[in-house]
Every structure is written in C-alpha cells, then in structure tokens.
Amino acid sequence: MADVTTFLGLEKPIGGEAHSRAMINRNYDRVEAFAILADKMAKGKVFEKSVTGNSGTVVDDVVDNIPSFTFKANRRYEIIWDTSYYGTGNSDSLFYLSVNTAPLADAANLLTNLTAIEGRTRALNWYSLQGTHHYGPIVVPYAPGASDVTTQIKFRCQRVTGDDGMIFVGNANEKRFYKIIDLGAQI
Amino acid sequence: MEEFVERFQWIDPQTNELFWLTQAEIDAKD
Numbered sequence: 001m002a003d004v005t006t007f008l009g010l011e012k013p014i015g016g017e018a019h020s021r022a023m024i025n026r027n028y029d030r031v032e033a034f035a036i037l038a039d040k041m042a043k044g045k046v047f048e049k050s051v052t053g054n055s056g057t058v059v060d061d062v063v064d065n066i067p068s069f070t071f072k073a074n075r076r077y078e079i080i081w082d083t084s085y086y087g088t089g090n091s092d093s094l095f096y097l098s099v100n101t102a103p104l105a106d107a108a109n110l111l112t113n114l115t116a117i118e119g120r121t122r123a124l125n126w127y128s129l130q131g132t133h134h135y136g137p138i139v140v141p142y143a144p145g146a147s148d149v150t151t152q153i154k155f156r157c158q159r160v161t162g163d164d165g166m167i168f169v170g171n172a173n174e175k176r177f178y179k180i181i182d183l184g185a186q187i
Numbered sequence: 188m189e190e191f192v193e194r195f196q197w198i199d200p201q202t203n204e205l206f207w208l209t210q211a212e213i214d215a216k217d
C-alpha cells in the first residue's frame with residue numbers, strides 16, 4: 001500500500017516511484033497543482049533599502065528614490081516608506097508625502113512626469129520645534145496589470161503651506177527605509 | 188538633537204540613485 005505524505009498527499013509506492021507498476025500519475029497532478037498555487041502565493045519582501053543619513057532641508061523635493069524596479073505582471077505589491085522627520089522652524093506648515101512612479105530616464109531629483117500612487121498619501125502638519133516625529137510608515141498598493149512594469153519610484157515631500165523645511169531622519173539607530181512587498185497574485 | 192549640517196542632493200551618475208550628502212562629501216566625490 002502506498003504511504004501518503006501529510007503535506008501534498010503524494011503517494012509513495014513501496015517499490016519506488018520510477019519502477020512501480022502501481023504508480024499512476026496522480027502525484028504529478030498534485031505536484032503541478034501545488035506548483036501553480038505556490039507561484040500565486042505572496043513572495044514577501046522583494047526590495048529593501050535603509051538610509052543612515054539625514055536628508056537636507058526639503059521644501060518640495062524627492063527625498064529617496066528607487067532608480068529601477070520591475071513589477072511583475074498580474075501581481076499585487078505594497079510599497080512602504082518609513083521615516084522620522086522634524087521641521088526647521090516654528091511656522092504653521094503643511095506637507096504632503098507621496099510615493100510616485102516616474103520614467104527610468106528621468107534624473108532622480110526631477111519633479112516632473114510623476115504619477116502619485118494612490119494620490120497624496122499623507123499630510124504632515126508642523127507648527128513648532130518639538131523634536132523628531134514619527135508617523136508610522138506610508139504604505140501604498142500597486143498592481144501593474146497584465147504586463148510587467150519597470151519604473152523608477154520616487155518618494156516625495158511637498159510643502160503646501162508655511163515657511164519651514166522638513167528634514168527626514170536617518171542614522172544608525174533610526175534608519176529611514178523603503179521596501180517593496182509582493183502580496184501574491186492579482187485577483 | 189544632533190548638530191545640524193546641511194545636506195544636499197547628490198545623484199550617482201552610474202545608478203541614478205539619490206543621496207543626501209554634506210558639501211564636504213560632495214567635494215570629495217568631484
């Protein structure tokens with residue numbers, strides 16, 4: 001009689017698979033089904049970078065970028081940007097943070113040709129010198145559709161009102177980081 | 188708060204990656 005593995009339900013003929021007359025092709029069907037399922041599952045983190053230097057004083061600038069990343073067709077992703085920050089003065093200032101796609105050919109600091117993913121994703125209000133803040137990561141979903149999409153990703157801070165600049169923190173103890181997570185097949 | 192040193196955008200010409208460097212660090216690359 002055949003043993004059955006607990007995970008895939010594969011049959012293991014006593015005589016050995018290759019030469020067993022009892023062997024029929026169900027195993028291959030099961031392996032194939034599992035391979036297809038595994039291919040659709042989340043692959044987890046597919047890109048990560050951490051930064052250990054502060055930004056300069058940002059008014060409307062690209063703070064960080066990923067020069068090129070290929071999002072594979074028919075999959076879902078999350079792009080995450082996590083940073084602490086502090087303002088340079090004590091005026092009442094409002095900033096928007098966003099994650100954008102941009103053409104590969106564009107210089108990293110260009111602010112044209114940007115397409116904000118999920119719009120302006122976070123507003124930061126700064127009104128006095130209060131030390132460093134942390135608001136939690138910004139997370140935007142991205143699904144490339146039926147074809148692979150290779151794009152530049154730009155993480156932007158944009159002042160909307162006020163007179164202050166914003167400095168994005170990075171040091172050995174408090175890294176600024178961005179990463180891309182594969183969530184699995186697009187549904 | 189750490190001592191404030193202004194940093195500037197510097198783009199790696201090989202990789203098009205953005206860095207924020209001090210003026211001294213930028214001068215050292217030129």
